[in-house]
Amino acid sequence: MGSLPETIPDYLHGLNPVQLDAVRHQGGPLLILAGAGSGKTRVITYKIAYLIRECGIQPRSILAVTFTNKAAGEMRERAASLAPGASECMIRTFHSFGAWFLRRNHERAGLPAGFTIYDDDDVVQLLRSLFPDESKPHLNAQSRAISRAKDYALYPGNDLSAVTHQHEELRDVYRRYHERLREIGNVDFGDLILRPLELLRRDEAVRTRIQQRFRVVLVDEYQDSNVAQFELLRALVGSDSYLCVVGDDDQSIYRFRGAEVRNILTFHEQYPGTTTVRLEQNYRSTGSILNLASEVVARNEGRLGKRLWTEREDGPLPQLAFLSDAEAEVEFCVRILQADARYSNTAILYRTNAQSRLFESEFLRRGIPYRIVGTLRFYEREEVKDVLAVLRLLANPRDEVSFRRIVNKPARSLGLKSVDRIVDVALAGGGDLLDALAAAVPGLTKKAEKARAELDGVFASLTGAVEGSSLSVLVERAAEETGLREYHASQDEYQGSGKVANIDELVNAAGLYGSGREALAEFLEMIELDANRDTAAEDGEAVTLITMHNTKGLEFPRVIITGLEEGLFPRGADEGPGEIEEERRLFYVAVTRAENELYLTSCRYRRLYGRITEYAPSRFLGEIPPELLETLGSGTSSRRIPAASGDPGFGRQGIPAAGGTVSDRLRSASDAEDWEEADDLPPGAGVYHDDYGLGVVQKRWRKGTNVMVRVGFENGRIATFIPRYTPLERVSIDE
DNA sequence: CAATTCGGGATCTGC
């Protein structure tokens, strides 16, 4: 690596001293612990520029890995503006890097050139064709377990008990899935990491070549990496490569899909000689927002520890509103929105996508413009997946999942039986389904036989078009000649959906690619991996509706975090302490999105599966020192705020309501509900049960004529009771 | 083989 320049180049002058250290660091491994809003992207992009401009590193020997395409795109753009050569760097997501690598080495990796990527839905379909008698929920669970196993780099032969309790069953399911997927010649998301890892481990020539190519490896959002990615990184980084990872252990929120916080917590052990740099100055939020965030996350045990600070002033205190129900919550948000002409200043955050519904319908009704980030992903739409299935089948004719998807859509009298016969013929002869379609298939009815011949004609013609015409023409013809376009057009007609428009969008997108098999594979890869590109225009005055997970990396002048109720957020109230810590980190992420103003809302009643359920306020509210926020309408709370205690899973006290506050007025409507039989057992109340001991009421709802309560006990048990029949003694649980 | 109806169960987060 080049020598340190004597003077600091001009373009680095905007950096603070710690950032500058991180940018100029050379030699051994570097871990940058970058707090929320600490200018992380800035540091990475400046570092890329610095490596190119000052250290004489070839741009093409720099690999930067991110977790989302959005982050990759942003990094690419910003780096290129600092150092023109940076456009030659390889800046990709882990998965997209894996796909690139496999595409380039497909032969050595044992894959056909036209392999495509199966998403979760495809995986379930494949499992379904292997185990037709299993229920869908069960297959969903198996698919999740398999993908989790792959996150941990586990194979069917490994001990899978970490992934599921039914590991014997999973082993068999996983094994058959694994074999079938190899026969088909496609990969799933996990394979995009695992198969490059396998190849690098077993093929020294490939490993040496790639290690020589990438002299510098940068990883963003390292706290979200999983075990397989950790291993891949290790195989990728040679002894003379420079490795720099950037992340924030406090923002690790993807455990459910295999992210392993330990990767970042133990990085310095895995890579001896690591230099650690902490970016703790926050440039985003006011002091009072940061105070609140820090207080909450400080309760987590498993963290490296870091305290954000800011030069900004304290600003207004975050506000907390207790509301009666989700309708009142919408109303509350609307009022905040109306205090400011700029809708785009505000983001409304929620834990689950389902919560967006009420906001959508109300905003639609009132003419409040909004945009939803990341719910319906473009390629997951039915019509898009249909057309893609045709294309994928052209790319890889052994793709059984895609074949089954479109063979009888629109209906052409090829039912399950006939399709099975065709697939059987294919399996008997190498697995090529398009060949089977062209062959004589025994046992078909006259009608089915005619349909088979027709479909064969369609695919023969499309196959011919793969090399001959441009990709957008191919996509167009694929939609047209299979009848999918017409099929969806008629759906549009009586549903008023915009399916054809989406197909057109797909045709458009294909226009950016060339022609031929390679372009086709590249296009399909982009669609699969760049899942949530917004079809709607980004700009314009609109409120943002978004899940907390999706806000990672974003910021807004004003943030409203909704649904702070025990059981909704944190969600995994009945799971282990690890789950709660993860939820707490998610809360931290959500809070630190806010630049100037922060609002928190908590509803007493919420409709769940058509039933009205009463919830206790989120325990996180009890973890905030009262002086750090303003409870709406008065200085005192109008509802029981859970008091924090040493044991994060337990303990809160009943503070009787203080009347006459704004929040009281806001929640008038549904309070009229009577809960006679369990009147002294509202959520948050302490109870004693003869067998289970001390507990806290988590939820209360109606079932038929009975009132039910769900109680979380000190010993970790969760149980549901009908208070009318079960003796539950109301107790005070103050220490 | 396709269309209609009915009943039971429930996606939490997402590359």
Next chain:
DNA sequence: TCCCGAATTG
């Protein structure tokens, strides 16, 4: 409450 899959019927 809503949606999907199974059973039923044409």
